[in-house]
Amino acid sequence: MTRLLDAIRGHAERRPGAIAIDGATPMTWATLARVLPLLAEDLATRFGDGRPVAIQLDQGVGESVLDLALLEAGIATIPLPPFFTPAQTNHALDAAGAEMLFSGPAILSLDAEPSLEMRENHSGRPDRSLPEGTARITFTSGSTGDPKGICLSRDHLFGVAQAVVGTLGMHHAGRHLPILPPGILLETVAGLHATMLAGGTYVALPQSAVGMADPFRPDVMAILGTIDREAITSLILVPEYLAGLVAAMRATGIRLPRLTLVAVGGARIDPLLLNAAADLGLPVRQGYGLTECASVVALDDGDPASRGSVGRSIGANTLQLADDGEILIDGPLFLGTVGAPRAPGPLATGDLGRIDDAGRLWIEGRKSALIVISHGRNISPEWVEGRLTRQPAILQAMVRGDGRATLDALLVPSAPGADVAAAVAAANHALPAYARIADWQVVPPFTPATGLLTGNGRLRRAAIDTAYPAQEISMDHASSEQPFFNRLVAETREAQARFAMTPQLVAGMTGRITRADYIAYLTEAFHHVRHTVPLMEEARARLAHRPILVAALDEYIEEETGHEFWILEDIEAAGGDSLAASRAPSPATRAMVEYAYDTVRNGKPAAFFGMVYVLEGTSIAMASHGAGAVQAALGLPDDAFHYLTSHGALDQEHMVFFEKLMNRIDDADDQRAIVAMANAMFGLFGALFAGIELEATCVTA
Known part of the structure; x- marks a missing residue:
């Protein structure tokens, strides 16, 4: 005993x-x-x-x-x-x-x-x-x-x-x-x-x-x-x-x-x-x-x-x-x-x-985390991180700069619209000159699921350093010598991080939504997904002189055709009314779709690939984390998750293809248009989620 x-x-x-x-x-x-x-x-x-x-x-x-x-x-x-x-x-x-x-x-x-x-x-x-x-x-x-x-x-x-x-x-x-x-x-x-x-x-x-x-x-x-x-x-x-x-x-x-x-x-x-x-x-x-x-x-x-x-x-x-x-x-x-x-x-x-x-x-502080800047000053990163996270706009922070003249920081905002710049300025005001943040970047949340946080909430500094190399921290655009896909990731990271803090998205990714909330999301997904193939066809028509992009769009069109019907089947399997769901999109969804059409028709048609980057990257995350959490919480059948789970698997393959395709785009104007479209789409897609009124209490940002 x-x-x-x-x-x-x-x-x-x-x-x-x-x-x-x-x-x-x-x-x-x-x-x-x-x-x-x-x-x-x-x-x-x-x-x-x-x-x-x-x-x-x-x-x-x-x-x-x-x-x-x-x-x-x-x-x-x-x-x-x-x-x-x-x-x-x-x-x-x-x-x-x-x-x-x-x-x-x-x-x-x-x-x-x-x-x-x-x-x-x-x-x-x-x-x-x-x-x-x-x-x-x-x-x-x-x-x-x-x-x-x-x-x-x-x-x-x-x-x-x-x-x-x-x-x-x-x-x-x-x-x-x-x-x-x-x-x-x-x-x-x-x-x-x-x-x-x-x-x-x-x-x-x-x-x-x-x-x-x-x-x-x-x-x-x-x-x-x-x-x-x-x-x-x-x-x-x-x-x-x-x-x-x-x-x-x-x-x-x-x-x-x-x-x-x-x-x-x-x-x-x-x-x-x-x-x-x-x-x-x-x-x-x-x-x-x-x-x-x-x-x-x-x-x-x-x-x-x-x-x-x-x-x-x-x-x-x-x-x-x-x-x-x-x-x-x-x-x-x-x-x-x-x-x-x-x-x-x-x-x-x-x-x-x-x-x-x-x-x-x-x-x-931590012996291994101690920063010694090139001026000979010893700085505990926890001290500076504490000053940063004391600001309401900053949820998480990692500070680094060992061997360099100044410190930089990776910052997770507390909400999509948080004023991180003002928060950094306020924190710097309370710090001595040698410990102030000279450069910073907004990044998605550090979590154990991404391998960047321990179970008790400590930063896994080596893993974060690997994920965000110091040379990529600059607030200026990434070097033009990088492969374009790497630049696209770097130059849209802040918009993606702010999108990731949307409370309704967080609630869905962690399974804290009701059946009605899930059906509301599927309804909005139907209204933008049904425009995917028509948008691709318009972009293809305007890119007829670009055989590489035309071939890519042909492949996408073949893969994406009919996906909106998966969503209607999911709505029925979840207990919703697919006929009611198809009637009218929300203003935010309509704004996102209209922006995409306007850009393809009146701007650079290659910009459409910025939308592809946002939607496919998001669907991978939702399939990998959100679908299982929602299904477990609501007890819904597999038939209610055809779109999320299947689309996620497809998009993992697509993203490999997409990276290779982006690295073949060498026109500087097209590159700028794709980056601008991706940044805009993160904001518009975030507004789509934010417009869903959850029945359940969702996460506090």
Whole structure:
């Protein structure tokens, strides 16, 4: 029997009818104490051969009990966050030699013979060598595309959870709401395990019910409402979620007096955000930890004098600094990685910090990210990024410039029309001359799906550098020596990034729309897609003297003919009326189509290929990410997604063809016309989405 089960049985004896795990089917301590060992025994019988099992589940009562039962059974688990790409998931399953992948929902039966039912997919991966005692294999996003498997023991996990309880005290054991995505180690150890040890209530609601359907674009108003409605007393957040919560509280006037603890970690927190949270009465305590240390290492004690620090060690580990300021951690550490035991000695974290006279740790940046400009100044990029993201117009920022005379930045706007230039100017005004941004570019959001963000919201700097080489950062047009397709991408990147922030598009890409919303989108798609072939035919007629472009248009016309009828079939399959859908387009859709005709008829007909670039690139993204999310959320049949899924597959082939075609266009006027058309179409297509009035509450920008 583990110390966790021992604690659960103790709570059951003292308060048998109190709720241990709240949610769709609330579970009392008495019930949990009864069913947990039975479920653990069943799992040990079925999966007790030493092979790990993977879990990719939403939050819920059944899902929480499964986590506890697997630990009690001594079965190594591989929790996989929902934002892992298929490639990352497959890599994790293969690297760890997973026997099984559990996916949701987890249906819990509380009969005399309790059971858990969920989707079980045999992995078929070969067995791998794991360090002895491995209970959990956590795959971090890492600095490359392949996640790295960190192996942790059961005693280590429970030891950190117990240290969290010892540091905070039992009085914080109220109602804890998991906000972080499922599979995140910090929430499991400091949230679920610590709550079970302390005797609180774990409020395990599905992510969509909380406002976290897309963890990288949270619905902060929904989160605020859930915290208030569910009488939540404790939370674990990352800085971005805290910023959203503060903004929502300011906008609504809602206060959360029942909260006794808001633990925040995962990245550096702007001091102004900490002050703003304190002004609203939020009991924020900043923490510090690493996966290799089973999450929490240090936690602020809540004293206003320590605000901005991550506090002292919670007692599980010791902290010291190397000569260059790097934080070194000793004590209980990870067992190693899959196939590789850990070398003895302290863990060099790569983080820079200082320890004050009171023994509190202050984080000052990343050793590897430190920028040394050619003037000899050392600059922490997090400092400058914090100044930038403090501006309402900037959602995300990455600053770089090592070895160069000035800094540049890649910036994600908070909304399509955000005034990024004014925001950069305001941030620069608050910075010393050597740390100001000299050049910048607007880019699409950094997310784990694109490989540019870790699961806990940290920038994957090396990957971002590769995606956006420094020589392409200039706000001037790209060099004419580049292949034209590369220039087209570079010169339309800002328009594409602003288009990507359209709230209705974000809602659709993350599945947070209703059936009526989806039908409304298909209706507008019908009205512009039915003009695709006529537009191509007009462009072809005006380009008759250009055999390369005529041949390309002939191929496109053959491929695109009849696609509007796919959309009408999708509308019917989704429960809509295809006859009603064909009557009249929205003003925004009409404006987009009319602009395209006017450009082809009265301008440069080759400009039409700028529209091709926008529509095909967007359909690839929607097919790869949006279609599956919408289908899963609405439960619609495959027949309702013929246009999106088929069009996406076709357009992936088309884009390869398109790149080669663009690189054969050498007329400078045609090139300028194609770029101008693409930039205009991103704006017009964004207006089409923005004109759809969603029934469901969509993402806040």
